[in-house]
Amino acid sequence: EIAALNRTELSEPPAPAAAPDGSARVAFWNVERGRYLDEAAALLAVVDADVSLLCELDHGMARSFQRHTARDLAARTGQGYAFAVEFLELDLGAEHERAWHDGEENDAGLHGAAILSPHALGRPALIRLETDGDWFDGARGERRVGGRIALAATVAVAGVDVTCVSVHLESHSDPRHRARQMAVLLDAVDAYAPGAPTVIGGDFNTQSAARDRVDDRAGRVALLAEDPRRYVDPVRHEPLFDAARAAGFNWAACNAPGPTQRTPRYAAPRPHPGRLDWFFTRGVDTTDPVTVAAVDGDGRAISDHDLLAVTIRPAV
DSSP, X not given: OOGGGGOEEXXXXXXXXXXXXXXXXXXXXXXXXXXXXXXXXXXXXXXXXXXXXXXXXEESOGGGTTOBHHHHHHHHHTOXXXXXXEEXXXXXXXXXXXXXXXXXXXXXXXXXXXXXXXXXXXXXXXXXXXXXXXXXXXXXXXXXXXXXXXXXXXXXXXXXXXXEEEEXXXXXXXXXXXXXXXXXXXXXXXXXXXXXXXXXXXXXXXXXXXXXXXXXXXXHHHHHHHOTTTTTOOGGGOTHHHHHHHTTOBOTTXXXXXXXXXXXTTSOOOSSOOOOEEEEEXXXXXXXXXXXXXXXXXXXXXXXXXXXXXXXXEOO
């Protein structure tokens, strides 16, 4: 019943660029709240993607200085944007954020996903992946109303409307639950644009096992004993890849190998960084996949995820 959880916000670019007449560069990035906004805008400007698929963007949160981070990133990079709300935050965020901003209040308390582009975005659509409300009681360390989402829009590339989707799967979960969310996403994408060329970029939280086992030191050691590469190559442990394959999506050609997790400034180094972020494509040819370090000019982290980029061209 909360209106903000059922709408998309769309703002056209100030000076729309002509649609790409051949290939297009697509980025995906979990911006981790958008706290380091100037540094994030600088990184996006360097990557210079035709479409940037983003998640974990705040609107009116004390932890990100009350900014509408999607709008502000778009303004700083001269782009338009679509934005949709994943959660209404009922507190100041995670434990460290509550400590940083003790005594403050959120102006709006919204947190969601965005698509940025210098080109026209068509048919923005919010896709809700679940309505379980599992974040409401605070057992996961934050109190929230809402649930995981995807945000879709179309961008014309070489005269063809390409479906572009930003998605964020559940972090406090297990592989079977992520596979169910993936199935909901793929069905929604098929309903949104049947048969259309599609690129999905997201934080799929592919931890290769249930969150409680990964977070427990003994559990982590046991998991690595079973498969030392499971965190950087979780494909065989995550059935969401089987669902993607069955729906005709590819990931091998559009992702550079290696981890995408980055240790944030406020935390101790991760013992085993994993690959949580992926592109999935269908009906497009892909080249030049890269993982870009999410750091500022001094080498300091500006997110706990690195940025992905790939070049796409609608398949003939």
